[in-house]
Amino acid sequence: MPFVSFCISTYKRPQILLTQLQLLSRQTYTDFEVVVSDNDPEQSGKTIIKSLNDQRFKYYSNEINLGMIKSFNKSIERSNTPYIIMITDDDPLNVSFLEEMVPLINQYPDKSVYGGFIRKRGDVDKIEEIDSLHFPSEVLHPKKNPSIFWSNCILRKADVIKIGYIPDYGSPHLADHALLALTGSVNGGIIRNKIYSSHNLHENNYSKGNFDxxxxxxxxxxxxxxxxxxxxxxxxxxxxxxxxxxxxxxxxxxxxxxxxxxxxxxxxxxxxxxxxxxxxxxxxxxxxxxxxxxxxxxxxxxxxxxxxx
Structure with a gap:
């Protein structure tokens, strides 16, 4: 069984998905799987997975469009590892992410979140251990933590299940922030003062439409x-x-x-x-x-x- 799963939801963006999967395949730590939940009833992502010919990439069709959050939660359910990483099909991740973050799990076992964040205080690469009471505030406070990328975080799957998976309140906005805060409230987390991902801005970003x-x-x-x-x-x-x-x-x-x-x-x-x-x-x-x-x-x-x- 692999150690960690990248959990992805996708919908009718096969070329964007391909670029993301090709990048993930270059992770320097290789004991992982990628679980792709496809919201496209026509299964446009299936041929992409097949073309890569990588046993670590696992494709699942949702058969109908479940919506973004339900599809992401399906990818969590389908994962077969104790740890998961939530990642979109379009936000790039540094190839050294797993190699640098997985050792923190061995060094600080039993935490809920192991994440990379740009902290406004502290040296680059500084490691912070934060308890469950203070973790949500430390992560959400904009003066301490100006940006949040869930793809920068390894989550203990059992704790994600404990808080009820990714919250689905009718909008994907801020659901990733809520997931990190709630998961970290279980057993706290470890923060490394370093960012590993960024938003890939393009015409098909969800944020540029769906204003309601x-x-x-x-x-x-x-x-x-x-x-x-x-x-x-x-x-x-x-x-x-x-x-x-x-x-x-x-x-x-x-x-x-x-x-x-x-x-x-x-x-x-x-x-x-x-x-x-x-x-x-x-x-x-x-x-x-x-x-x-x-x-x-x-x-x-x-x-x-x-x-x-």
Whole structure:
């Protein structure tokens, strides 16, 4: 049995999938499998897996489009290893990731998460051991941890199952962040101050469409984490961090989309961004972000007028 599984969901992006699998095949630590759950009823990913002729790559057709989260959870169910890595079909991962992270599992056994993050404090490659009470706050706090990539993390599969798999609240937005926070709340985690992945920006990114899912993601994330940590009697430790995390996510996402569609000269998309941003700011737990949002919008409009975008 392999030691770790890369768990992937894909949908009608065979060439993007091929590029990702070719990159994963170059991992310098080789004791792994790749589990691909294909949401395409026409099984467009099947020929890609066959063409690679690598026994570590395992293909499963969902037969129908289950949606992103359910498909990812299927890939977890289909994995045959004690540890898993959630990864999209389009975000590249450094080929040394497993070689550098797997030894931490042997050095610090029984943790729930072993992840690479860019920490705002500490030397590059510094190792931190964080207990279960503080791990969610350490990971979600934007002033300590400015970006999150779940593909940078090895998760103990038993603990992912314990928290109920990837949360499905009707939107994939922030579900990866919630997964890491909840899984780390079981037995804590190990953080290495190093990043191994990045977002691959292209026309087919989910984030560039499906704008209605941003509101649902914001609400779902807040309600899920609030209820979970209240039941554990730990909400007081993380309430402020949840607000900070949502604010940073919302403002960063809103204005990166604005910048992209302004350059595309797509007025309809810009109006849609305005609409869902206003809707999110009507939420009680997001009201404190209104002033910062308005300031950012003024700055954005000034840059537009000055031709600085």
């Amino acid at each position: 899912s941003y509101y649902n993601g914001c609400v779902g994330f807040y309600n899920l984490l609030s209820q979970y940590f209240k039941e554990r009697g730990e909400f007081i430790h993380i309430q402020h961090v949840i607000h900070l995390h949502l604010e940073q996510w919302f403002i960063s996402m809103s204005f990166s989309l604005r910048k992209y569609f302004y350059k595309q000269k797509n007025r309809n998309k810009l109006q849609e961004i305005d609409n869902f941003s206003k809707q999110i700011l009507t939420l009680n737990f997001m009201k404190r972000s209104r002033a910062k949002y308005q300031i950012k919008k003024i700055i954005f409009n000034i840059k537009v007028q000055l031709g600085l975008l």
